Amino acid sequence: xxxxxxxxxxxxxxxxxxxxxxxxxxxxxxxxxxxxxxxxxxxxxxxxxxxxxxxxxxxxxxxxxxxxxxxxxxxxxxxxxxxxxxxxxxxxxxxxxxxxxxxxxxxxxxxxxxxxxxxxxxxxxxxxxxxxxxxxxxxxxxxxxxxxxxxxxxxxxxxxxxxxxxxxxxxxxxxxxxxxxxxxxxxxxxxxxxxxxxxxxxxxxxxxxxxxxxxxxxxxxxxxxxxxxxxxxxxxxxxxxxxxxxxxxxxxxxxxxxxxxxxxxxxxxxxxxxxxxxxxxxxxxxxxxxxxxxxxxxxxxxxxxxxxxxxxxxxxxxxxxxxxxxxxxxxxxxxxxxxxxxxxxxxxxxxxxxxxxxxxxxxxxxxxxxxxxxxxxxxxxxxxxxxxxxxxxxxxxxxxxxxxxxxxxxxxxxxxxxxxxxxxxxx
Numbered sequence: 001x002x003x004x005x006x007x008x009x010x011x012x013x014x015x016x017x018x019x020x021x022x023x024x025x026x027x028x029x030x031x032x033x034x035x036x037x038x039x040x041x042x043x044x045x046x047x048x049x050x051x052x053x054x055x056x057x058x059x060x061x062x063x064x065x066x067x068x069x070x071x072x073x074x075x076x077x078x079x080x081x082x083x084x085x086x087x088x089x090x091x092x093x094x095x096x097x098x099x100x101x102x103x104x105x106x107x108x109x110x111x112x113x114x115x116x117x118x119x120x121x122x123x124x125x126x127x128x129x130x131x132x133x134x135x136x137x138x139x140x141x142x143x144x145x146x147x148x149x150x151x152x153x154x155x156x157x158x159x160x161x162x163x164x165x166x167x168x169x170x171x172x173x174x175x176x177x178x179x180x181x182x183x184x185x186x187x188x189x190x191x192x193x194x195x196x197x198x199x200x201x202x203x204x205x206x207x208x209x210x211x212x213x214x215x216x217x218x219x220x221x222x223x224x225x226x227x228x229x230x231x232x233x234x235x236x237x238x239x240x241x242x243x244x245x246x247x248x249x250x251x252x253x254x255x256x257x258x259x260x261x262x263x264x265x266x267x268x269x270x271x272x273x274x275x276x277x278x279x280x281x282x283x284x285x286x287x288x289x290x291x292x293x294x295x296x297x298x299x300x301x302x303x304x305x306x307x308x309x310x311x312x313x314x315x316x317x318x319x320x321x322x323x324x325x326x327x328x329x330x331x332x333x334x335x336x337x338x339x340x341x342x343x344x345x346x347x348x349x350x351x352x353x354x355x356x357x358x359x360x361x362x363x364x365x366x367x368x369x370x371x372x373x374x375x376x377x378x379x380x381x382x383x384x385x386x387x388x389x390x391x392x393x394x395x396x397x398x399x400x401x402x403x404x405x406x407x408x409x410x411x412x413x414x415x416x417x418x419x420x421x422x423x424x425x426x427x
Contacts, residue, residue, distance in 0.1 A: 023048050023065040024422060026398060028075035031055075032405070034374040035389045037367050039406065045075070047396040050422035054392055068424070070400045070417060076370065077389050078124025078152075078397030078420060079412075080377035081352055083249075083270055083291050083341030086118060086128055086151070087111045087136040094300075094309040096132060096170060096219070104133045104182055111136065115144060115151025117349040120426050122415035124397035125153040125387050127341075127380070129210045129249055129270060132170060134159035134185035138205040150425060153395075155381055157249070158206035159186040161197050161237065165221070166228045167212040167251060172220030191236035194229075198240040208381075209241045211266070213250045214257025217300075217316040218346070224253035224273065224316055227260065234264035247382060249291070253320070255279055262288045268339065268380055273324045275331070283336045289380045291341035292328045294362060295355035297321035299347035325362050332363035339380045340373035353413045356405075366409040396422040 026045040033040060044059040045052060061067065089098070089107040099107065118126065128137045141154035159182075160168025170183045186201075188194045198209055213234060215226040229237070238248050250261035253273040261269055262282045268289040272279070275290070283290055300317055303309035331338060340359075342352040359369040378388025386394050400417035418426040 022422075023053075023062050024068060024396070025059075025061040025065040026068045026075065027071045028073075028400075029071040030074040030404070031390065032074060032076045032370060033389065034077065034367070034371045035391070037371070039074075042071070043075075045390060045396075045398065047422050050396055052390060052392050052394050052396050055390060068417075068427075073400040073402055073417065074404055074411075075390070075398060075400045076405070077374045078387070078399055078418070079122045079353075079373045080125045080127075080340065080381070080387065081118070081123050081342055081344060081373065082127040082129075082268070082289075082339045082377050082380055083293055083343050084118070084126045084128050084352075085130060085343070085345035086114045086126065086154070086349070087131045087133075087140045088345050090114075094218070094303045094313065097172070099132045099170065099183070100173070104136060104180075107133050108136050108139060111140060112149050114345075114349045115140060115149060118344065118352070119150055119152050119420065120415075120418060121350055121353050122399040122412070122418055123152050123352070124395075124399070124418070124420040125377075125381075125383075126155070126344075127208065127249070127377075128154050128156045129208075129251075130157045130160040130168060132183060134182040135204055136182075141207075142205075153387070153397075153420065155207040155383075156205075157208055157210040158201045158204055160210055160212060161186045161188055161194060161201075162212040163187070163228045164189055167214065167216035167219050167222050168210075169219070171222070188233070191232050194233050194236045195240040198237060198244075198246075202244045202246065206246070208246050208267075209237060209248045210270075211237050211248060211250050211261070213252040213261040214254040216251065217253065217320065218313050220310070220312060222316065224320065227254060227257045229260070231260045231264060234261055234266070238265040262286050270341065271324070271343075272327065272331070273320055275327050277330075280327075280331055280334050280336055283331070284334060287337060289337045289339045289376070290331050291339045291380075292324065292331070293341050293343040293346070293355070294325050294328050295352075295358045296343045296346040297324065298354075299351070325358070328359075329363040332368070337376065337380075338364075338368075338372050339377045340369075353415070356409045356412045360409050366406045369409055370405065370412075395420075
């Protein structure tokens with residue numbers, strides 16, 4: 001009996017070892033190294049299971065390795081988008097009221113294609129920064145991690161933390177209508193209420209905190225030029241989140257909303273649309289990232305022309321698009337930290353890659369634009385040890401394109417190979 005059991009255990013351990021030893025070798029014709037801001041030629045990337053083991057020229061390829069030949073392509077780390085909304089359903093209706101026509105389950109199921117499309121565009125990691133239906137993003141993150149659905153690695157906010165009737169609230173309905181809990185989960189109106197919401201979010205699985213420091217463009221009854229949370233409430237958010245090791249992202253369009261959040265110690269300012277010179281100086285002084293979604297103005301105006309965007313949203317947006325882009329140019333010139341964030345969901349999920357060309361048009365070099373979506377994005381997330389570059393010990397997140405993105409960054413709009421965690425999703 002003991003002998004038989006020993007044989008069975010030995011066979012099982014041998015099988016497990018065999019599975020664990022899967023080796024993949026990628027032949028990279030050109031390899032972009034965003035950490036060193038260089039491009040290497042004729043590199044071999046050795047991957048064991050889901051981690052990068054070795055990178056170099058002329059490395060010996062194990063006889064049993066699976067070989068992927070990308071010798072005619074440019075290879076890059078998997079892209080990272082730091083401002084997405086993957087779990088909010090389809091984007092064919094620009095009005096948040098569409099959320100009231102569906103159950104939370106329906107929205108969740110209709111969001112599955114969003115995650116798949118995003119991964120196949122080359123985004124292997126995202127920082128998702130809020131959902132109308134609270135915790136739908138937590139559920140999507142976990143479903144992807146367990147292999148139930150395809151999608152990028154997700155770090156999620158769980159819900160918006162916002163003032164009552166604020167930029168992150170469901171607004172514009174009659175006052176005698178009571179919303180379900182998941183559409184009013186994050187409302188808070190004092191420093192202690194902010195702390196309570198963050199404690200609840202931590203309990204419910206959030207990876208970071210998203211607060212709304214100013215009014216919004218795409219919220220009924222809002223004013224993007226206004227301030228919402230007070231400095232005291234923002235400071236409470238950053239302090240409470242820090243107790244749990246979480247960082248805070250702050251939505252802010254208005255100059256004072258931006259500066260209040262920077263002074264409170266947030267990790268990033270989302271949008272930063274109307275940032276002024278003082279705000280740019282403060283961001284540089286504090287090391288705060290600006291996550292400026294300068295492409296999605298194209299989609300807002302396109303939906304407006306097609307009659308798919310509420311008129312009040314278009315009025316909020318008036319004159320902000322070009323101002324946003326010029327302020328992005330100023331931030332680049334000033335040397336402020338900038339991460340890649342698109343507000344995915346405003347535009348269809350297969351169009352976020354188009355932002356690279358806009359970032360270059362408004363002041364970045366192609367390498368800086370790539371760094372914003374790799375090394376800088378990983379730094380903002382606090383996960384530079386596992387994502388953001390192709391070096392030993394990090395997750396095997398690898399993409400490839402034909403052509404040279406350092407000569408024409410728009411080639412990133414046509415990613416032809418995607419690997420996440422050592423598994424190929426597009427080839």
